[in-house]
Amino acid sequence: MLDCANPVLERIALHQTRLHTPGLGLDSKGVALGAKGLVLLPSIDRLVALLAVYTRERSLEDLMPSLAMRVVKSKLGTREITLEFAAESSDRMDRLAETARLVGGFTFTGTARHFVQYRDAGGPFGYDATELLATDAALALYHDRFSQTYDVERAIELRPLVLRLMPHVDPSTKLEPGMRIIVAEQGLGPALVHYFVRSRVDGEVGVAEWPPESAFDDAPVRRWIFRIPELPDRMRALMHGTPGITSFVPAGPGVAVEAGHRHPVELRACPIFDPAGLVLVRGRGEEPWTLPRLPPMGAVTAFARVEMRTTGAETSTATGTAQPEVVRVPLRVSPSTGPWKNVSATWIEPAQVPLLRRLAYALPHTTIVQARVAMTTRGAFVRSSAGIEAIPLGTFYVEVHPNVYVPAGYDVTPAVAPEVLARALGAPASQVLFLGTDARALAVDEAAFAPLETALLEAPPWEPLVAEAIERALEEATLDLKVTPIGLLPLRGVDPPSKVEA
């Protein structure tokens, strides 16, 4: 590739405005940028490496409309690969340039035919070619190490390239959780359906046809395709090891790779597969299975074996109905020896409310922020979802069910579930129920609870200072003249008007 030392490429300086290379301009950061970017790669495996590295972190979706890969030939006959795309911004170019540098490629920018080296550490604002090569070739590349012209030999399409790449062996993909697409040969399909139904594995199944594999086959090849959202671990060995059953791991919309293999390029980042179809990439160098349209899929259970009952009457009809016998006992609240858990409310009787006021000055900020209080004729009810222990007043309560509180250290008997207790008390959701030790319930409206911090503080009166704020926003800063150095030659460049202007 090294053609000749290039004396014509020069670094672009800060605030430089004039460039020689046609189609080269400066973006808002001052970086030289053409309409297109171009990466020059020595071989096809470097191109794959570039795609592999780039797609590992980013999608090709924004590059696809303008992406063009070509095999180009220099005057010396060497063949190299170019990857061309719309430059759009220096951010995109920087990403691609870094990736290209990693895989041994060179990055250029230009618009039509002439492409100059993209910026690097040596030239942070890029490069400009002060003298252009006189050529009819399709590409003229200017680098600080070489200048070379190229003719296009042929184009490389991304989809055929990706589909011809052989996946690497990677046993770890067999253990990856998530959906599996399982393809079974025609004879194994029904047995696999019943196996899934028996094992209560949810999924969908369909049958797809491929053309005969050889002229000696007179019928199309049919295979059963299963889509299993969660394949139980115990079945994985069977699905991976049974001849005639191939398991695939989805690698993106419309594409899956055989389990035990990993495609060199992150297929999820390549928007070249139709989501309505399916491409199944197989390992061992076998060609991919392609479905332009997915076949109709039905639930696996719909294909379960059907058996008819042959004995007994058709139905057995009841002869009468009756209400169940009522068994109700009164609710009791009895002391418990169990540990206190979820103590999140307290009932402070009226006599203790002044104490709460004095205590407010000592309460930590988090407690005041989280607590809510309702003042009633029966005293103050304070609730805090984070725990009420910081307020050592009143009778502590445990929340056994949303908006249902039982005294701490007590249990309700009979020992029914909290949901049953809440349903039996029958209070609407807007009421908060506090059960007393005498099993009588007090209901406080949820709306009566206000944040403790707003209920506590008696704020002093205040006066608005809006006018001052507006005045401050519109006031004009003083013009403070700073004395700056005049330099050694204060008259350098200080000239009288030219005669034309005079």
Place this chain on the structure above:
Amino acid sequence: MAVDLGAVAQELFEGVMVPLVLGGPVRPGHAIGARVALVLGDGERTGLDPDVELDVQGARLRRARRLAPIDTLAKATPAEWTLAAAFHDLLQAANPTFDAALRRSAAVRILALARDAIERVPEPANVLEALSRHTWFARVLDVARTDTTVSWWSGSRTYLGVEAPRRLRAWPELRRVNVVATPHPVLELAPLAVDRTRLTDALARLLTRTPLTEMATCTRDAPPFVWGEATLGLIATRSGRTLALRALARLPSGEVDAVLGRATRELLATRRASGAPAVTLLAERALAKAEGHVARSEVATSRPEAAFARGLGAVAAVLLLEAPGAGWAEDDRRRLLAALDPAARSTAAQEATAMLGEGA
């Protein structure tokens, strides 16, 4: 050596033009010279910070809307770039560093070239251009250098336009440090390497190129306000006179009367033929006062220049009211004549009438 116009423009914009509009520290850079100043505005200036440009345009619009309800203003015109560069050089000529042997001539040359550049800028061609220039240069007379004198138990030192070092201000109580910061307007700066009258003259010429600013700052101490061709040209138009009246309404009424009275008396004495726009302005000002649109200032009434301006304005206003086809309702006309009558009969008014009569 070729001058990088982009770099000069950016330094001028950030160091002088932005602070002139937004306020803050004004940092003149290397002197620009008349040749560069006159070509600085050619073509589109790129590379300026777009956010700052947006702030500047917003502040200019706020300034313009004090006088006229407009919604857009163009960016700096070539004439405005030249005036800004000349003002930049004017500030640099006042740099105290020049006040040393072998350096004073440089400051004198910089000031002379700044004046040359100003002379080559044409007066505004229309009212919008005058308003646009005013939005850039309305605060040229507000530029002041803060000189800081630091005294301590064993000595003192003065810093001109720069911050005093932190070490001199350390331990203020122990060392009995006293810091006095005094702002000095441009025309009161000392020491100066150039003749102060030349500096004042250059600033006065700059103001003649932005007549709305000249009117809006007419109560300044120096350079004194005089009626020039540009200001007379501005107020000779209906819209220009309206903007001028609005600008004057923001100043103390008595001081404005005194300044306009002195300047108009000089104008009528030396160039009576050019005085019509000034007399019309005074007449409309008198009418506005009679309508209650301009605050009255009784304190300044005793000053003869102010009395002259009011008397002349009242006489001219009476002539306007009594002119056939003036378009006033009869009731309004009588009410205004009654309000103007005391001023129109004053001694100053008689003097003004005599001066106008001489002209007729």
